[in-house]
Amino acid sequence: MLEIIRSASATEAEAACAQALSEALSEALKATPDRISFMISGGNTPRRVLPRVLAAELDWERIVVFASDERLVPVDHPDSTEGMVREIFAAAKKSLHYLGFGPSIAPVAALAFWEAALKSAAWPVSAGFIGIGEDAHFASLFPNRPEITDPDIFATAVPETAPHKHARLTLGRAAFSQVKLLTLVVSGETKRRVLEASLAKEADCKVLPAARIGEHGYAIAFTT
Secondary structure (H helix, E strand, O other): OEEEEEOOOHHHHHHHHHHHHHHHHHHHHHHOOOOEEEEEOOOOHHHHHHHHHHOOOOOHHHEEEEEOEEEOOOOOOOOOHHHHHHHHHHHHOOOOEEOOOOOOOOHHHHHHHHHHHHHOOOOOEOEEEEOEOOOOOEOOEOOOOHHHHOOOOOEEEEOOEOOEOOOEEEEOHHHHOOEOEEEEEEOOHHHHHHHHHHHOOOOOOOOOHHHHOOOOOEEEEEEO
16 A cells, blocks of 8 residues: 655654654554564655654664665775665664675675675664656666566566666565565656556556555655
8 A cells, every 4th residue: 555645845754764663663663572673665755854853762773774775886886775774773873783785896706695684673664765766767676677577576686777887786576575665756847747647547567666665564755
């Protein structure tokens, strides 16, 4: 199920998304003495949403963080999701338990390391934040590639797929089906139209991968 919540501005949509994530993480922490999991994405929007989540009173010592997808670049590369997350947590002076893909950017080695790390996380994931692209991709599940059409993929490597730079690792539909609350912020006319097209009954996920968002569990799109 995918719910749409509209806001007057992108800033309000981002704030509402951050609040939903904070509340979901808080409730999950209250429900167990063990660690919980939080999934995030790369890109520009997390740079504005994640600091708001970090401002909430949450026990980050008990929250394991990992990405919906990773660009296979060194951590100090400007396109690194892990590097971005570490930078934001450091700026907020919060503890970070991050599950990355290890020292190698070779796809086979990186995927093996990442999958082993992900198995140590708490599943199902308490809350997740993703984005969608203007081509309707989410995570690194791109149009007209086999990863989006296979419901059994948990995690996989994806070659560089123009116009998107870098080879990548991505979670698949089998992993996304285990996220209790999946959130995204959709702003701008192009992405709103892409989301609307993806929600149509006749939408083909091979062409519009976002059609699979919320196919299992609960997802909220915060839009303008």
